[in-house]
Amino acid sequence: MSDKPLVSIDFLTHLSKIEGENISESIVAILELFQALDEIENLNEEEFVHPTSKFLRIKYFNQPLNVRRDELFRNVPKTLSSYIVAPLVITDDT
């Protein structure tokens, strides 16, 4: 198990303030579920390539795009196609 807290207290306080305790408590419960992955070892050498990518015409699956939070809604909807998998990594802390 990682020593790092599941989620920062600041984040939780902020979350319960804006979303209510129902959502914030369930998010903590889900993050506890996600913690199961901490048990898995030797994943470092693994690499993810989309299983069907050898049949597909695109090669850039799951390469995260870095965006600043203030760009998230302003620019991304115009540029992000549904048909390209490019999760957005928010580069300034949430």
Place this chain on the structure above:
Amino acid sequence: MILDLTLKSFFELREKKGLKFVYDQILYNYEKVRQTNCIITSNFEALNFNNSDLNGKKEFFGVPVVIKDNIVTKDILTTAASKILEGFIPPYDATAVKRLKEAGCFIVGKSNLDEFGMGSKNKNSVYGACLNPWDITRVPGGSSGGSAVAVASRICVAALGSDTGGSVRLPAAFCGVYGLKPTYGKVSRYGLIAFGSSLDCIGVMASDVNTVREILNLISGIDENDETSVDSSAFPEPVIKKRFGYLNLNEFRNHIDPEILLTYSKTINFFKEEGYECLELNLEFLKYIIPCYYIICTAEAASNLSRFDGLRYGFSLDATETELDSYYLKIRTLGFGEEVRRRILLGNFVLSAGYQGRYYSKALKLRGRVFRMMEEVFQNIDVLLTPTSPVLPPRIDESQTVVQEYLMDIFTVLANLCGYPALSFPAGFSSNNLPIGVQIIGNLFSEDKLFHYAELFERNHEFNKAVPPILIC
């Protein structure tokens, strides 16, 4: 007498008694099941015509189909059961819909779903919950609940759903119909409102194997509008080894309904008795598969749903807000339901600077490992049989935690993580007359193997012919 609405029986009835006869029956059935709330935008009024002249008409002329409301339909309201898409009328058809229409099929309605496909019960809908026709105090499963109910209730020959983690197969199992998630890329996603783009598939629901296969043939194939679509027609015919795998479920036994375990075991025995070899499998990664899936799907959902800003389409507010960011905040808080907001928050969290390595990157690596392990498994077997769901359809008012609801997907998410085709078929009933489904998972582009196994089972059982009580009383 309730009509059997397979494609074959539809063609026979259309020929012998005319379209009006079939449509009258469909309208009669729809009145009986209207209370299930399976259809959120109806086009049934268009069935009131007497067009029996089939001369020069296409083979699929008049075949009634239902489309899940997160698949866009030209000039027909499409909302994904979300307030944020209130009033959105698409100017184009999804490729799958376009192909159905070109073949002559007729859209009779848009079906209810969990908002943006996020849920396993079809309770998270801005239109209200959908009810199970086998017992209206229970859920039909989600997220494609409305499509499954429409097929089970004989108001269409087939329905399209979408499947990101089991959203076609789970409701198919809960409603006693067939539900296919094809291989990723086999059906174009153009016009499917994106949830998790590396996982999403448009799937088919129907009341027999042949109808599923025929509708799949109509909608599949390469599409210039979807770079991830594949032309699978050139793939060689799969060789049936007559050997299947099944799961050793000892570790999960206490979390699976005993009647589901019994049906699963009877299904395995049926194939053994038919002379098929079987192989028991211990898939050690199974206990990690739910976290792996939910990290990836929430990350992709958070990114995909960033396009809903209240400016381009759907729900908007009076422009009293002068500051753009506060407008976004208000519109997205009002426009998204609780489950969608939860997943957006989770997705942004697992992608955030301090946590991406711990969650998102790790889940992707695990996904890679799972696929490599499954590649080895499929060297030795045709297909893998699993239960579709660990539980019978829960009651509408049954309280479950969010985590418990996520765990309902334990047997279905594997196919999405690996891109595999998977089919849920009706395999029996519980002692209180609730349908039970069993799932067949195959290797990439091996849909024909799934059909082979399911058809063998179908020929020897008639669970798909049972009629929900709501239609009889």
